[in-house]
Amino acid sequence: MKDIYVVGAILVRDGKILCAQRGGEKSLAYLWEFPGGKIETGETPQTALHRELTEELKIDVTVSGDIFDTTAYEYDFGRVHLSTIICPLNAGVEPVLTEHVAIKWLAPSELDQLDWAPADQPTVAKLATMTFA
Numbered sequence: 001m002k003d004i005y006v007v008g009a010i011l012v013r014d015g016k017i018l019c020a021q022r023g024g025e026k027s028l029a030y031l032w033e034f035p036g037g038k039i040e041t042g043e044t045p046q047t048a049l050h051r052e053l054t055e056e057l058k059i060d061v062t063v064s065g066d067i068f069d070t071t072a073y074e075y076d077f078g079r080v081h082l083s084t085i086i087c088p089l090n091a092g093v094e095p096v097l098t099e100h101v102a103i104k105w106l107a108p109s110e111l112d113q114l115d116w117a118p119a120d121q122p123t124v125a126k127l128a129t130m131t132f133a
């Protein structure tokens with residue numbers, strides 16, 4: 001099975017977390033995820049995430065945190081290893097949707113209202129018990 005290394009951002013603002021909905025033409029259509037993508041050769045999770053957030057959401061975010069969580073899930077197309085990093089988002093910085101069909105800002109305890117990609121579910125459960133300033 002192919003191993004796919006992915007990094008996702010837990011973008012936090014005003015105590016809420018940004019949730020992004022995948023498009024209908026992609027794999028895992030319409031499921032919710034953390035914005036991000038595949039780590040390319042020569043990239044660290046942090047540099048890959050900075051690149052992906054610039055490409056996907058047109059935001060310039062300082063990605064300096066450590067890995068918050070790593071999960072693995074075997075999809076029919078490969079085994080996704082998803083690492084997530086918490087990134088504070090400054091007030092006034094507005095994401096622009098270029099790939100996702102919707103975004104929502106939810107409190108940690110509200111995250112389970114959405115239909116998350118399977119690889120994300122353990123991380124969502126871990127976040128659900130937390131509070132962010």
Ligand SMILES: Nc1nc2c([nH]c(=O)n2[C@H]2C[C@H](O)[C@@H](COP(=O)(O)OP(=O)(O)OP(=O)(O)O)O2)c(=O)[nH]1
Binds near residue numbers: 008027028034082118
């Ligand atoms: N960005 C992101 N990808 C995730 C999450 N959870 C999860 O299973 N994935 C999967 C979807 C994709 O198979 C892969 C990320 O690839 P990508 O973001 O670079 O590419 P993509 O959505 O266009 O997917 P693909 O068409 O290449 O399969 O990881 C998540 O929270 N964020």
